[in-house]
Amino acid sequence: MKLINFYNQVVKFGRLADPRKDKKKIKRFEDSAILFGRGDLEIKKIMVGIDIEVAELLLAERIRQKEGLDLVLGHHPEGKAYAGLHEVMRLQIDLLRQAGVAQETASRLVKERMSEVERRVLPQNHTRPVDAARLLNMPFMNAHTPADNHVYRYLEAKFKQKKPRLVEDIVKILNTIPEYKIAQKFNTGPRIILGNPKRQAGKILLEMTGGTEGSKDVFGRLYKAGVRTLVSMHLSEEHFKKVKDANLNVVIAGHISSDNLGLNLLLDNIEKSAQQTFTVVACSCFNRIKRK
Secondary structure, X not given: OEHHHHHHHHXXXXXXXXXXXXXXXXXXOOOOEEEEOXXXXXXXXXXXXXXXXXXXXHHHHHHHHHHOOOEEEEOOOOHHHHHOHHHHHHHHHHHHXXXXXXXXXXXXXXXXXXXXXXXXXXXXXXXXXXXXXXXXXXXXXXXXHHHHHHHHHHHXXXXXXXXXXXXXXXXXXXXXXXXXXXXXXXXXXXXXXXXXXXXEOOEEEEEOOOOOOOOXXXXXXXXXXOEEEEEXXXXXXXXXXXXXXXXXXXXXXXXXXXXXXXXXXXXXXXXXXXXXXXXXXXXXXXXXXXXO
């Protein structure tokens, strides 16, 4: 498979898994891109990691010298994809609307948060790892929201099937998933950070996609809309204090483990569609787990 086709498959399956109802408007994901490399490059062997920085690229070069390597695939955005992170947060408007938050309120809160993230990201050294890839002539891309969308859809289907009644039931369900089982071994597995385990789970909102954490001012409105439990990848201390005031249950599934799940599901779909199996070199907290 050529690199440009691989990227197009990432966008295609990211769009199919996207929680937004109007998928026709989704042309691309601003936080996912070919960061360096020719589109006509043939891809057979990929080094995959959650975070790809200069150190991982130097490691990739050593692997390429020893046994060959065609592409480095990261999850978290770098370069222009990192600079575009705030743009994918528009997705959160639809998620809040589906949860019962008014359109005007959802739009205002998300756009305010988008501006915050844009201001935070703007002064960062976006191109450092991309420059390293260029100097090494190492093809480099990332897949962020397309992978996170897969986590959202997978867990949505899992909870719909299992119907967790109590907050502790959510953790039990998560711990049946291989990526979260691995996280348990490193003491980073799913856990309840707010709420009694025996409390009713009620209406669940999945916070698994949409770039990064949303507005810290939305939690009270979610409670009024009937949401009782958040299942999130991660939660900042500032968000934690706000959600605590809203009396919501919070289950943290795990950041890196959820990223693993999303990349694995995405790679599964690409391999099935292309009828091609890639040789994967796992690094930077990634574990390749294939599903039938």
